[in-house]
Amino acid sequence: MSPTTRVEPGKRSEPAGAGFDAERVRADFPILSTTVHGKPLVFLDSAATTQKPRAVIERVDRYYRSENANIHRGVYALSETSTREYEEARHKVRAFLNARDEHEIVFVRGTTEGLNLIASCVGRSRIRRGDEVVISHMEHHSNIVPWQMICEERGAKLRVIPMNDRGELLLDEYEKLLGPKTRVVSVVHQSNALGTVNPVGEMCKLAREAGALFVIDGAQSAAHGPIDVQEIDCDFYVISSHKIYGPTGAGAVYGRRELLEELPPYQGGGDMIRTVTFEKTTYAPPPAKFEAGTPNIVGAIAMGTAIDYLAGVDRAAVARHEADLLRLATDAVSSLPGVRVIGAAREKSSVLSFVLGDVHPHDVGTILDQDGVAVRTGHHCAQPVMQFFGVPATVRASFAMYNTREDVDALVRSLERVIQIFS
Amino acid sequence: MSDLRELYQEVILDHNKSPRNFREMDDPSRTSEGVNPLCGDRIKVFVKLGEDGGIEDISFQGSGCAISKASASLMSSAVKGKSREEAEALFHRFQKLVTASLDALPDVEGLGKLAVFAGVREFPTRVKCAVLSWHALNAALRGDEQPVSTE
Numbered sequence A: 001m002s003p004t005t006r007v008e009p010g011k012r013s014e015p016a017g018a019g020f021d022a023e024r025v026r027a028d029f030p031i032l033s034t035t036v037h038g039k040p041l042v043f044l045d046s047a048a049t050t051q052k053p054r055a056v057i058e059r060v061d062r063y064y065r066s067e068n069a070n071i072h073r074g075v076y077a078l079s080e081t082s083t084r085e086y087e088e089a090r091h092k093v094r095a096f097l098n099a100r101d102e103h104e105i106v107f108v109r110g111t112t113e114g115l116n117l118i119a120s121c122v123g124r125s126r127i128r129r130g131d132e133v134v135i136s137h138m139e140h141h142s143n144i145v146p147w148q149m150i151c152e153e154r155g156a157k158l159r160v161i162p163m164n165d166r167g168e169l170l171l172d173e174y175e176k177l178l179g180p181k182t183r184v185v186s187v188v189h190q191s192n193a194l195g196t197v198n199p200v201g202e203m204c205k206l207a208r209e210a211g212a213l214f215v216i217d218g219a220q221s222a223a224h225g226p227i228d229v230q231e232i233d234c235d236f237y238v239i240s241s242h243k244i245y246g247p248t249g250a251g252a253v254y255g256r257r258e259l260l261e262e263l264p265p266y267q268g269g270g271d272m273i274r275t276v277t278f279e280k281t282t283y284a285p286p287p288a289k290f291e292a293g294t295p296n297i298v299g300a301i302a303m304g305t306a307i308d309y310l311a312g313v314d315r316a317a318v319a320r321h322e323a324d325l326l327r328l329a330t331d332a333v334s335s336l337p338g339v340r341v342i343g344a345a346r347e348k349s350s351v352l353s354f355v356l357g358d359v360h361p362h363d364v365g366t367i368l369d370q371d372g373v374a375v376r377t378g379h380h381c382a383q384p385v386m387q388f389f390g391v392p393a394t395v396r397a398s399f400a401m402y403n404t405r406e407d408v409d410a411l412v413r414s415l416e417r418v419i420q421i422f423s
Numbered sequence B: 001m002s003d004l005r006e007l008y009q010e011v012i013l014d015h016n017k018s019p020r021n022f023r024e025m026d027d028p029s030r031t032s033e034g035v036n037p038l039c040g041d042r043i044k045v046f047v048k049l050g051e052d053g054g055i056e057d058i059s060f061q062g063s064g065c066a067i068s069k070a071s072a073s074l075m076s077s078a079v080k081g082k083s084r085e086e087a088e089a090l091f092h093r094f095q096k097l098v099t100a101s102l103d104a105l106p107d108v109e110g111l112g113k114l115a116v117f118a119g120v121r122e123f124p125t126r127v128k129c130a131v132l133s134w135h136a137l138n139a140a141l142r143g144d145e146q147p148v149s150t151e
Helices: A022-026 A054-066 A077-097 A111-126 A145-154 A171-177 A200-209 A257-262 A297-311 A315-334 A361-370 A383-389 A405-422 B002-007 B010-017 B066-079 B084-099 B112-122 B124-142
Strands: A105-108 A132-136 A157-161 A182-188 A213-217 A236-240 A251-255 A273-276 A281-283 A339-342 A351-356 A376-378 A394-398 B030-036 B041-049 B055-063
Touching: A054 A297, A077 A105, A077 A236, A077 A251, A077 A297, A105 A111, A111 A145, A111 A182, A111 A213, A111 A236, A111 A251, A132 A145, A132 A171, A145 A157, A157 A171, A171 A200, A182 A200, A200 A213, A251 A257, A315 A339, A315 A351, A315 A405, A351 A361, A351 A405, A361 A376, A361 A394, A361 A405, A361 B002, A361 B066, A361 B124, B002 B112, B010 B066, B010 B112, B030 B124, B041 B066, B041 B124, B055 B066, B055 B124, B066 B084, B066 B112, B066 B124, B084 B112, B084 B124, B112 B124
Parallel strands: A132 A157, A132 A182, A182 A213, A213 A236
Antiparallel strands: A105 A251, A236 A251, A273 A281, A339 A351, A351 A394, A376 A394, B030 B041, B041 B055
């Protein structure tokens, strides 16, 4: 393993190999030079939320210091600035997802709200008694529960695409589930619990042939590779700002324009109307129709800054770097006694889920934390995945562009200590 | 390391590995389940009450981390043969122990082996693990059959 020196924030080292220099990226993230329990922070929980680069932090600060005003209302300069910046962020999200036009981008609080919006609006207008909604066995609770709720309300049936022991969806079984009753297929692009990357293009094509809408939970995938909604040809794609280096409480739904025009509104309130009388309200066109109330203005704006930040790095090189880290970590962690890796999909990215003998993941997490190593332990809001693999919880290390081989070394050293304590 | 050794003491590791009274009871007077929805820990406590209302026998089943399992095991040893009032008093003492301030030495007088849980004070996220089985016991003694949740 080649030793690399930690670079102090502000100082820049020359790029080393493969066209990507993680140390240089690290310098942009102030939190990565802090310590936990007196040890340098080793942040391996980016699948839960990513850390924020200085540009994003400063954008939030600048907005509140010099631009804060409500949007789409005031005729004064400050409100015009705020509105312009908010709408500019929409353009950035459009470009990030390669949507056709910015009317197809609805700002929401995050992927969870986005999926609830889709389930609610599609459910109320298109799902009837006896219809079917298809999801997969590896969904996050936020892509299970909203559909379960709407199916119960509408008298529809929820069907589940099974997976194999590697944590890959069974596409043959998926095809069999599709039929004339299928109204919606909603699947995760990349599993947060297993790291599996699903073939959404192929799955979308099959859903379309069956006449169903195709929805993608892109919470995990957006940070790890370019997304092209036109190439996938999906109807909806949902992302969270905080998983792509932006602030929490912001996210976006891409929705095909003709669908957004046809669907009923999500919530009622200010900003989503054209005219209101006590007899009748007419609605604004999309995306305003789906954005009732004052949104997280600075969240959307700084999400745009995070997208700018991503545009400034070589994303293909980032993907290679993260794949290297995953391979390295998988090899090193699997060679420890008693380790069982959960999820071995051939198409996998940035997530290493495992259990360590009969040591409970929470004990592992507490011990790792004492070494400054932050990992997620638990069911990862994917209890059906845990049930499938017969474990109550797993330890999950997840990687982002700012992680290094030294982080993997620290993880392995700390795991060796766990083994020592529990031997 | 010292903090960790304080949390994962030999007694705790031993009770995690070979928990005492770890079995289902055939004819319990009361049972109650403690659930920690955040981490999925589940501890079911079985209590057999004597004619005087005291805890004649106690056992538990379930899955959880080392702290919750060892705590259930040590609790079962500590309250067996005790009156209901004595068990409740121990529960309150135990709760105080694991949530006490770090500024003062913990009050472990009369707690016996339960004193090993003083180390949990340093780990606020793990307090719920330590008290899970005690909440279940408390519910069982009150005759509350609903699962108790730490949330």
